[in-house]
Amino acid sequence: MERESMEFDVLVVGGGPAGLSAAIRIKQLAQEKGQDVSVCLIEKGAEIGAHILSGAVMDPRAINELFPNWKELGAPLETAVTHDRVLFLSESGATEVPHWATPATLKNEGNYIISLGMLxxxxxxxxxxxxxEVYPGFAGAQVLYDEQGRVKGVITGDMGVGRDGEPGGNFQPGMELHAKYTLFAEGCRGHLGKQLEAKFNLRDGVDPQTYGIGIKELWEVKPEKFQKGLVLHSAGWPMNPDTYGGGFMYxxxxxxxxIGFVVGLGYSNPHLSPFEEFQRYKTHPSIKGYFDGAKRIAYGARAITAGGVQSLPKLxxxxxxxxxxxxxxLNAARIKGSHAAIKSGMMAGDAAFEAVAxxxxxxxxxxxxxxxxxxxxxxxxxxxRNFKPYMAKGLWLGTLLYGIDQQLLRGKAPWTxxxxxxxxxxxKASECAPITYPKPDGVLTFDRLSSVFLSNTNHEEDQPCHxxxxxxxxxxxxxxxEYDAPEQRYCPAGVYEIVREEAGPRLQINAQNCVHCKTCDIKDPTQNIVWVVPQGGEGPIYQQM
Known part of the structure; x- marks a missing residue:
């Protein structure tokens, strides 16, 4: 197919904090050195920030380096953390960890509560x-290679392709974007990143990546329930002690x-539903009171990398x-990744500028x-580095061992x-106890479809399923x-549905509901599901997440 092409010095695929910081850093250096370096950034969301979701408490260390004058420039870091709380929950009670005993990784003095999308x-x-040159609404669909097998850019997704895979009346072929260097910043489980890891054997000699799924809601609460600057983290109920997970409220x-909940995707019971666990979490006596008379205004979900240094591929x-x-x-122990994304983008930007120059x-x-x-x-x-492997041993043993690792050994244990x-x-489903979840009340707890509605998710139905x-x-x-179709439960958006018909059951994929969390690509026990980009600009449009 004949495609138009454009040439750049550096191409960045992905408009999150890593990709934007890389692009910014290159241009800052070019300006300082008086050199002309062309940089293009493409983003699959309809606008920058549309697909960005995080808790988020941000360590400003990296943005201090990128923009020392970020306050004067009006960066949206406006709510400083004023109070940390860490709770261990039982079904009806809570034990608060004294501040002196709180792990340093969960102390947030000097940090800010932000909307990462707004940042x-x-x-x-x-x-x-x-x-x-920033182009939202353009997804990187394919990696381009030269005759020597080196990456030379990407092809953006075709538009106007019908469900049958054939070009429709409004078909527009994607463009070839060529660059001397291409930086891939697609976020967790990037689909081009997966291909590059396989082609260049980037995972040889390193551990598999591990993940969590984070599910979040944004609420407007009554002023008397509001405690500006409060950061609350919890472990324990509603999760079983042998399953990694915990809640947050900022x-x-x-x-x-x-408010949100993170469930480690290494869980074993196929009956578990991260979405329903989150809904249950909100009903705990220590949590639900904050939401009396409140209004839920946004919802979203995304997968989170959690493996640490031993799971990093060759870069x-x-x-x-x-x-x-x-x-x-991402530092799973701190429940933070935005500062790491910015720093990694800056370091890659430094290297790319040096090479082009x-x-x-x-x-x-x-x-x-x-x-x-x-x-x-x-x-x-x-x-x-040992946080996630320790926590895989269960809440209580993992907490004890990681506490020793951090408090006594200061993270310098002679083992990894x-x-x-x-x-x-x-x-297998037959080996695990079924889990019965309460029905949503529509006030504090909700179903998937009403939640997806708040994510402003949209996909053109007449296109190939992504x-x-x-x-x-x-x-x-x-x-x-064998597993009682766990995709019906681990998906937080109701994408996968077993439809039982006279001819037998079948899997129905409601792709238009997809919030691009990538959980299915990660947790499917047979690794049979592959997430690829839909047409550019589609998916959720998060406003303040």
């Missing part, structure tokens, strides 16, 4: 002001409360690099992983524990027969 929008404005802005390959959550830069093209940006190994980010992630892939841990099955027979023959 991304602000970063987008700074990028454009510096001369970055008060920021004007009477806004972000570079000929012609490009992985940055941010596309690589796995030196007249190089499509080699490996070896200065990027070298800088990472010497950075505070490596030190931070290395000290927390290892991760195993989440999808391998799911047991949730692809390697083998269409597996969902019934294996997933339903």
């Amino acid at each position: 991304a929008r602000w970063l987008g404005e700074q990028a454009e002001a510096l001369g970055v 008060h920021y802005g004007e009477n806004l409360v972000a 570079t390959f000929p012609g490009g690099a992985l940055i941010g959550d596309d690589a796995g830069f 030196a007249g190089r093209a499509q080699d490996e940006l070896v200065a990027y992983p070298a800088a990472y190994k010497q950075s505070w980010l490596f030190d931070e992630l290395y000290r927390a 524990l290892h991760n195993t892939a989440d999808h391998t841990k799911l047991k 949730l692809q099955l390697k083998d269409a027979s597996v969902p019934v023959k294996v997933n339903l027969a």
Whole structure:
């Protein structure tokens, strides 16, 4: 197919904090050195920030480096953390951890409660002001390689393709975007990142990545229930002690409360539903009182990388690099990743600018992983490297062992524990106890479809399904027969549905509901589901998430 093409020095795929910081850093250096370096950034969301979702409590360390004058520039870091609370919940009670005993990773003095989507929008404005060409609504659909097998850019997604895969009346072919270096910042479980890891064997010698799913709601609460700057984290109920998970609640802005729940995707019981666990969490006596007379205004979900340094792939390959959550830069012990994304983007940006300024093209940006190994980010992630493996041993034993690791050994234990892939841990349905979840009341607890409505998710129905099955027979023959179709429960958006007909059961994929969390691509026990990008601009449109 004949496609139009455009040439750039650096192409960034993904408009989250990592990609935007990389683009900004390159332009800052070019401005300082008086050089002309062309930078293009594409983003699959309809606008910058549309697909960005995080808790979020932000450590400002990295943005202090990127923009030392961020306050004067009006960055939306407006609510400083004023109070930390950590609770261990039972079904009817709570035990609060004294501040002196709270792990340092959960102390947030000097941090800010933010909307990461709003920060991304602000970063987008700074990028454009510096001369970055920013194109939202364009998804990176395919990686382009040159004759030597080096990455030379991407092809954006075709538009106007019908469900049958044939071009429709409004068909527009995607463009070829060529670059000397391409930085992939697609976020957690990036679909091009997966392909690059396989092509260049980037995971050889490292642990499998592990993940959680984070589900979040934004509420407007009554002023008398609002405690600006409060950060609350909890562990325990409603999860069983052998399953990793916990809740969070952040008060920021004007009477806004972000509440959410994270479930580690290494859970074993296929009957478990992260969405319903989150709804139950809100009914705990220590939590529900905040929401008397409140209004729910937004909903979303996304997968979260959690494996740490032992699960990071090789970061570079000929012609490009992985940055941010596309690589796995998130500190699960701190429940924070935005500062790591910004820092990784800056380091990759430094390396890309240096290479372009030196007249190089499509080699490996070896200065990027070298800088990472010497950075505070490596030190931070290395000290927390045993968190997820310890917590995989269960809440109480994991908490004890990680406490010893941090308090006594200061994260410098002479051993590194290892991760195993989440999808391998799911047991057969017959081996696990079913879980009965209460029906939603429509006031504090809700169903999936009314929740998806609040995410402003939209997909054109007449297009190829972006949730692809390697083998269409597996969902019934294996997933339903052996695991009771867990995709019906681990998806937080009601995408997967077993329809029982006279001819037998079948899997129905309601792709228009998809909030792009990627959980299905991660947790499917047979790894039969493959998430690819839909037409550009589609998916959720998060306003303040």
